[in-house]
Amino acid sequence: MSSWLDYTINGLIVGNVYALVAVGLALIFGVSRLINFAQGSIYLVGAYIGWVAVVQLHTPLPLTIIVVAVAAAIVGLIIERFGLRPLQNSVRIAPLLATIGISFVLDQLVMLTFSPNPRALPSQLPDVRFQVGGGTIGPLDLLIAGVGLTSALLLFVFLRYSKLGWAVRAASQDRDAAMQMGVDVNRVNQAVFGIAAALGGVSGMLVGMYYNQIDTAMSLQATLKGVVAEVVGGAGNVPGAVIGSLLLGLVESYGVAVFGTSYRNLFAFLLLVVVLVLRPNGLFASARQAPPEPLTGTFIAPSRPVRIPRWALAVASAGFAVLPLFPVSFYVLQTLINAWLLGMLALSLTLVAGTIGQVSLGHAALLAIGAYTSALLSLALNVPVGLAVIGGGLMSAALGTLLISPSFRLRGHYVSIATLAIGEIVSLVILNWESVTRGPIGISGIPPLSLFGYDLISPTSIYWFSFAVMVVLALLQGRLLDSHLGRSFRAIRDDDVAARAYGLSLNRYKSLAFIFGGFAAGISGGIAAHLYSYINHETFNTQQSILALTVVILGGLGNVVGAMLGAVALVGLPEVFRIAAEYRILIYGIVLLLLVRFRPQGLLGTM
Amino acid sequence: MSNIDRRTLVKGSFAAMMAGAAFSRGAFADTSEPILLGVSGPLTGPNAQYGTQWKQGFDLALDEIMAAGGINGRKLAYQFEDSQSDPRQSVAIAQKFVSNPAIVLELGDFSSPASMAASPIYQRGGLVQFGFTNSHPDFTKGGDFMWSTSVSQADEQPLLAAYAVKRLGLKKLAVLHLNTDWGRTSRDYFVKAAKEYGAEIAVTEGYIAEERDFRSTLVRVRDANPDGLILISYYSDGALIARQARQVGLKQVMCAASSVYSPKFIELGGEAVEDVHVGTRYFPEDTRPEVQKFIAGFKKKYNGQEPDAFNAYAYDAMNMAAAVVKIGGTDRKAIRDAFTKVKDVPSVIFGTATFDVATRRVKGAMNAELVVRKGQFALWDGKPT
Numbered sequence: 001m002s003s004w005l006d007y008t009i010n011g012l013i014v015g016n017v018y019a020l021v022a023v024g025l026a027l028i029f030g031v032s033r034l035i036n037f038a039q040g041s042i043y044l045v046g047a048y049i050g051w052v053a054v055v056q057l058h059t060p061l062p063l064t065i066i067v068v069a070v071a072a073a074i075v076g077l078i079i080e081r082f083g084l085r086p087l088q089n090s091v092r093i094a095p096l097l098a099t100i101g102i103s104f105v106l107d108q109l110v111m112l113t114f115s116p117n118p119r120a121l122p123s124q125l126p127d128v129r130f131q132v133g134g135g136t137i138g139p140l141d142l143l144i145a146g147v148g149l150t151s152a153l154l155l156f157v158f159l160r161y162s163k164l165g166w167a168v169r170a171a172s173q174d175r176d177a178a179m180q181m182g183v184d185v186n187r188v189n190q191a192v193f194g195i196a197a198a199l200g201g202v203s204g205m206l207v208g209m210y211y212n213q214i215d216t217a218m219s220l221q222a223t224l225k226g227v228v229a230e231v232v233g234g235a236g237n238v239p240g241a242v243i244g245s246l247l248l249g250l251v252e253s254y255g256v257a258v259f260g261t262s263y264r265n266l267f268a269f270l271l272l273v274v275v276l277v278l279r280p281n282g283l284f285a286s287a288r289q290a291p292p293e294p295l296t297g298t299f300i301a302p303s304r305p306v307r308i309p310r311w312a313l314a315v316a317s318a319g320f321a322v323l324p325l326f327p328v329s330f331y332v333l334q335t336l337i338n339a340w341l342l343g344m345l346a347l348s349l350t351l352v353a354g355t356i357g358q359v360s361l362g363h364a365a366l367l368a369i370g371a372y373t374s375a376l377l378s379l380a381l382n383v384p385v386g387l388a389v390i391g392g393g394l395m396s397a398a399l400g401t402l403l404i405s406p407s408f409r410l411r412g413h414y415v416s417i418a419t420l421a422i423g424e425i426v427s428l429v430i431l432n433w434e435s436v437t438r439g440p441i442g443i444s445g446i447p448p449l450s451l452f453g454y455d456l457i458s459p460t461s462i463y464w465f466s467f468a469v470m471v472v473l474a475l476l477q478g479r480l481l482d483s484h485l486g487r488s489f490r491a492i493r494d495d496d497v498a499a500r501a502y503g504l505s506l507n508r509y510k511s512l513a514f515i516f517g518g519f520a521a522g523i524s525g526g527i528a529a530h531l532y533s534y535i536n537h538e539t540f541n542t543q544q545s546i547l548a549l550t551v552v553i554l555g556g557l558g559n560v561v562g563a564m565l566g567a568v569a570l571v572g573l574p575e576v577f578r579i580a581a582e583y584r585i586l587i588y589g590i591v592l593l594l595l596v597r598f599r600p601q602g603l604l605g606t607m
Numbered sequence: 608m609s610n611i612d613r614r615t616l617v618k619g620s621f622a623a624m625m626a627g628a629a630f631s632r633g634a635f636a637d638t639s640e641p642i643l644l645g646v647s648g649p650l651t652g653p654n655a656q657y658g659t660q661w662k663q664g665f666d667l668a669l670d671e672i673m674a675a676g677g678i679n680g681r682k683l684a685y686q687f688e689d690s691q692s693d694p695r696q697s698v699a700i701a702q703k704f705v706s707n708p709a710i711v712l713e714l715g716d717f718s719s720p721a722s723m724a725a726s727p728i729y730q731r732g733g734l735v736q737f738g739f740t741n742s743h744p745d746f747t748k749g750g751d752f753m754w755s756t757s758v759s760q761a762d763e764q765p766l767l768a769a770y771a772v773k774r775l776g777l778k779k780l781a782v783l784h785l786n787t788d789w790g791r792t793s794r795d796y797f798v799k800a801a802k803e804y805g806a807e808i809a810v811t812e813g814y815i816a817e818e819r820d821f822r823s824t825l826v827r828v829r830d831a832n833p834d835g836l837i838l839i840s841y842y843s844d845g846a847l848i849a850r851q852a853r854q855v856g857l858k859q860v861m862c863a864a865s866s867v868y869s870p871k872f873i874e875l876g877g878e879a880v881e882d883v884h885v886g887t888r889y890f891p892e893d894t895r896p897e898v899q900k901f902i903a904g905f906k907k908k909y910n911g912q913e914p915d916a917f918n919a920y921a922y923d924a925m926n927m928a929a930a931v932v933k934i935g936g937t938d939r940k941a942i943r944d945a946f947t948k949v950k951d952v953p954s955v956i957f958g959t960a961t962f963d964v965a966t967r968r969v970k971g972a973m974n975a976e977l978v979v980r981k982g983q984f985a986l987w988d989g990k991p992t
Contacts, residue, residue, distance in 0.1 A: 003826055003829075003830050006826045006855065007823055007826055010820075010822035010823045010826065010855070011823070013820075013822065014820040014822070017820070108651065111651065111655060115656075115659060116651075116655035116656040116658075116659060117656045117659065117660075117871065118656065118843045118871060118875060119874075120874045120875050120877070122877075129854070134826070134829065134855065134856050135822065135826070135854055135855035135856050136854055136855075136856065137854075138854070211819055211847055211850075212846075212850065212875055212876075212877060213819075213843060213846065213847060213875045215656070215843065216655065217653040217817065218819075221817045221819075252820075252823070253822075253823040256823040256824055256827060257823060257826070257827065260812060260813075260827070261812040261813060261814045261818075261823075261824040261827070262786050262812070262813045262814065262815070264814075264815075264818070264823075265815065329702070329703070329706045330702040330705065330706045331699060331702040331703035331706055333702070334698055334699045334701075334702035334703075334728075335699045335702075338695050338698070338699060341695075342695075431786060431815075439786075439791060440786050440787050440788050440790070440791045440813075441743075441788050441791055441792065442719065442720065442788055444723060444743075444745040444748070444749075445745065445748070448727065457727075457731060459702060531698070531724075532694050532698065532720075532723070532724030532727075533723065533724065533726065533727050533749070534719065534720065534723035534724055534726070534745070535720065535724075536719065536720055536788060538718070538720050538787075539694055539720045539724075543693075571695075574696070575699060578688065578689070581650065581687075581689065582650050582651060582689070584651070584689065585651045585652075585691075
């Protein structure tokens with residue numbers, strides 16, 4: 001019995017830590033309807049500024065907090081002014097991509113300045129421990145709880161009773177109306193980003209002190225858990241974010257208690273999916289509350305796509321097809337093979353995200369399903385590799401659609417968050433379902449690609465094979481988009497109420513899109529498995545999902561040619577920047593930001 | 608990268624990318640050109656810290672190799688390509704190295720997914736993939752061009768189990784392990800050995816690499832009532848576990864795998880890692896000449912910094928590569944054959960390293976039983992903690 005008290009306390013302690021990030025995310029979401037993927041990076045920056053203050057400058061704690069808050073707020077203001085404000089009149093998805101680019105840049109800057117080695121960030125509070133249950137808590141636990149609760153309370157009062165707070169709420173309800181009423185929306189945004197960043201920075205520092213450890217990998221994890229907590233509490237709801245965080249902490253702790261440590265995150269993400277399905281506005285939304293996403297699909301604004309004449313496409317395809325006949329190195333071919341595999345994934349995602357408007361952040365899960373299915377079919381059942389890859393595609397289509405179907409009733413950002421969670425769940429199931437997937441040991445000795453009894457081993461033959469598969473999938477998808485199905489998909493994306501009024505069954509069309517998309521992604525994963533010969537639960541990770549979304553947005557949502565172009569660009573750029581060694585991801589992030597800034601609708605435009 | 612002129616490298620990379628015919632054929636026969644090794648490893652991304660530790664170990668070894676006259680009068684250098692431990696990038700790097708005739712041998716990658724995805728390319732391309740941190744039992748099964756000096760966990764874990772069970776007298780153990788291919792393999796070997804020595808395994812808990820909160824895990828451990836905790840961890844997560852174990856009121860003896868052996872473990876763990884036992888392959892006061900040379904040289908080169916386990920792996924790997932290239936010359940196939948011939952190479956980890964030709968691994972890692980005392984790793988004096 002006493003153990004349950006301990007599990008409860010431990011859940012609340014870690015929930016406390018999540019709350020610090022979740023409050024900042026909630027604040028920004030409340031105003032700009034934006035999941036700020038850079039929030040974790042600000043948290044990272046805050047931790048390292050705290051390290052400089054404590055270890056190098058020996059500042060006392062109150063001064064450290066002020067220094068970190070001010071410095072982080074300045075970073076937040078810079079992000080708002082130069083990263084996001086120029087995008088406020090462009091498609092709603094552009095700022096999302098911008099925050100991903102900003103987080104690359106900030107993480108890399110910290111890594112280059114401070115080296116990737118973890119550092120100790122000593123706590124400046126006296127080392128006294130209070131006995132609670134079987135364990136102890138320290139003053140830092142209380143300080144973190146204090147900062148979390150006080151900031152949530154202060155923000156609540158600020159939003160409810162101050163004039164600027166009213167302006168913030170007005171801007172979040174209807175930006176245009178607020179502007180007509182004389183609210184300076186830019187100043188509101190500035191205030192919000194400044195406050196959220198200050199909070200994020202201080203959180204990073206406090207959490208660093210709590211664990212006596214800071215490193216550059218802490219940013220993505222902080223964002224992930226923060227997003228989960230925030231959405232559980234109701235996106236944009238500041239006090240809800242705190243309660244959501246505590247609940248998340250408790251669920252994780254009880255999950256560990258009952259099933260063991262390796263199931264921990266599984267419960268976190270299951271909680272998220274269940275909450276989203278049952279109460280899409282979060283646990284604490286009132287029934288009267290207006291839906292947090294617009295009724296119609298302004299998430300993806302149409303733009304005029306760049307029309308590429310058929311002959312140009314034919315010439316380009318022919319060019320790529322005959323490329324191996326010229327003396328190009330295998331390195332170039334291998335890089336392009338990677339691009340074609342990513343291209344297939346992007347085709348899949350551009351269909352579900354761009355054409356029908358379900359922006360998925362868990363697409364790597366489809367790769368993983370395809371890869372494991374194909375690997376296991378060929379290894380355990382001796383199915384010929386060619387058929388096994390198709391089997392992977394079919395399994396990915398079926399299982400992927402089934403898994404994603406609970407999120408069909410969601411809109412906008414909520415789809416992204418639900419798919420993010422589903423992606424994580426798939427990866428954790430692969431890790432834990434050892435009798436089938438061999439868990440963390442992974443599957444080795446996967447046979448190479450082969451077709452009709454001929455092994456495809458040379459880079460040239462793999463190149464032709466993957467290119468041909470991608471082109472066939474692209475042609476099929478092009479046909480699909482030109483058919484009545486394509487029109488129905490776009491109708492659902494642009495206005496699902498109107499589409500339903502015309503008698504379109506939303507779920508059926510969304511399923512169709514995911515079946516087709518799942519197949520393409522599964523094929524890509526299957527080919528990758530046979531190419532690598534070894535896969536485990538880490539091979540297809542969250543970064544892959546984010547990369548795929550970046551490709552799709554860069555190419556132009558729903559744009560088939562854009563998806564392939566984006567894949568070549570995003571596989572090629574980091575390779576081209578290899579000469580810059582450690583700086584290459586930084587440069588990649590900056591290039592990405594510039595592209596979003598000047599082509600927010602994507603290189604080839606939304607179809 | 609510090610060992611080759613950046614401009615040559617830039618030109619080389621451009622040429623390789625644009626035309627593929629990288630280094631001109633005349634150039635690499637020239638004995639004034641360095642013999643080039645390819646390194647595929649993480650310099651950015653979540654594992655970046657390990658790539659930077661590799662570089663420190665490589666650079667120290669190269670300094671010593673040059674001071675001793677290089678490889679039969681020629682220089683040795685490496686070209687480090689950042690893979691972010693991502694299989695997609697490691698396969699491209701593999702093609703790049705295989706198609707560059709100047710590269711005679713490849714080192715890395717760090718993680719199993721990145722390394723083993725590239726293995727088929729190295730095997731078919733006939734370039735040795737020398738994976739010195741690849742403990743995955745299937746790594747060297749990728750083909751006869753895959754060689755590894757990574758300590759096999761089948762060797763290491765029984766040593767740790769002997770330390771915990773036979774020497775420290777622990778009877779009921781809780782095992783916390785990283786839930787990766789390395790941690791999982793290690794756990795299985797440890798559990799098997801510990802049971803053979805007569806200990807009981809009370810509970811095993813696997814955690815993911817990004818985990819930072821272990822308090823609930825440790826309550827589970829506490830309820831299983833063990834008399835000792837075994838940490839199959841890296842130094843950063845090991846330090847976190849030790850700190851939080853004290854917070855939830857666990858006072859049991861802790862015994863950790865050699866991968867926590869790093870000054871960072873003490874820096875990050877603070878007082879909580881005091882009295883933690885660590886089975887390692889070498890220790891600062893080790894009288895073996897190769898160890899003393901390594902530690903003294905490392906401290907001198909890096910402003911008094913203490914080397915850690917990953918520095919030592921990289922240092923050993925570069926020395927092994929040099930020994931192999933001395934025998935095999937610059938022909939890739941001859942280099943592979945040289946791995947079967949090379950004997951008794953001085954090594955921090957193994958004392959002297961000789962490959963077992965059947966498994967393409969090295970057996971017989973050294974063993975030292977250390978304990979953290981007053982914020983320092985010290986040889987365990989046999990006294991109970």
